Amino acid sequence: MQTYPIQWILLLGIGLSLILAVAVLKNQLLGRLFFICQFMIGIVFVLAPDLTSRLARLLGIGRGTDLILYLFIVFCYLGGLSILAKFRRLERNQTLLVRKLALASAQSPQQQSVAVSNEDCRQ
C-alpha cells in the first residue's frame, strides 16, 4: 500500500489528539470510548481514502471530501452546543455559590447599629 506524507501528518495529529483526549477525560469511560472510536474511524479514513468516497456515494454524496465536510459541520455544531450547555451549568453553580456567600455574610440594620446579631435571615 502506497502512503503519502499527508497521511503521516494526519496520523500524527490524530495520535496526539487521542493521547490528549484520554488524558483529559479521566474516569470517564464513556467519553474515552467515544473519542477512541472517533479516532479509530479517523485513522481508517486517512489510511483508506477511497473508503470515504464509496461511503459518500452510498449516501448520495458525490465526493468523500464532502461527506467528511458535512460530518465536520454537524460535529462542530453539536460540540459547540454541548460546551454552551456545560457553560450554563457552570454559571448556575457559580450563581448559587455567590448567593450562598452573600446570604451568609448579610448585614442587618441591627448589626450595623447595635451589636445584636440577627441570625434568623442568614441561615
Place this chain on the structure above:
Amino acid sequence: MLSEKVRSDMDDKVYIIVPSYNEGAVLAETVRALLPLRHEVVVVDDGSREDPGELLAGLPVHLLRHAINLGQGAALQTGMDYAKRCGAAAVVHFDADGQHDPADIAKALAALANGADVVLGSRFLPGADRRRVPMTKRLLLQGARVVNGLFTGMWLSDAHNGFRALNRRALAAIELTENRMAHASEILSLIRKQRLRVREIPVNIAYSDYSRQKGQKWYNSLNIIVELIMNKLF
C-alpha cells in the same frame, strides 16, 4: 410570648429589594427616600467596584454583597431568598438609580392586599404619565412587549419595568435563573406557569440623565432575546 410577638411582627414585614451595581451616591439617595415608608430595605450589591457599605453607613438597611458581578436577575433572587428567610410577607423590586417613585409602593401593596399575588408596574396604563417615556424608548418597549407576549404568553401593557411587588405565595413560586436582564421575561413565564394572580398598576418613572445612562441600551434587547432562546433550549 415576646418571641411570638417578634415573630408576628416579622410576618407582616415588607422587604424592598434594591439591586445595585456601581450606583455610587444615587444609591444612598434612593435608600433615604425609601426609609420613611418604614419597610425593610434590602440592598443587594452585585459586585460593585466600591464597597457600598461606606455609602450606606448609618442607614438602617440590610446589606448583601455578591462577591462578583452576576447581573440584576441574580441580585433580585438573592434579595428574595434573604427576604424569604426573614419571613417576609411581601417584597418589592425597586431600582437603585432613583427612577422609581416610592409613593407607588403603597399602591402596589394595596393591590396585593386586594388579592393579587404579583403586581407589575406599568408606564402605559391610564394614570401613568406615558409622555415621560422618551419616544425611542416607547417604540422599543412596544417591541419588547410583543416579544414577551410571544415567549411567555403574558400580554401586558409594559415590558421590562423593574417595579414589581410579590406576596408570600409568589415569593415561594418564583425562582429566577436568568442572571441578567432576561429575568424580566422569566418572571412573566413563571407567573403564568404557577398560575399566579397578576395585576398591573400605573407607575411613574423619572428619566434622569443618570438613569438614562445606566438604563438599557437598545441593542441589549437583542441580548435579551438570545438569552430567552437559550433558556428555552437548555
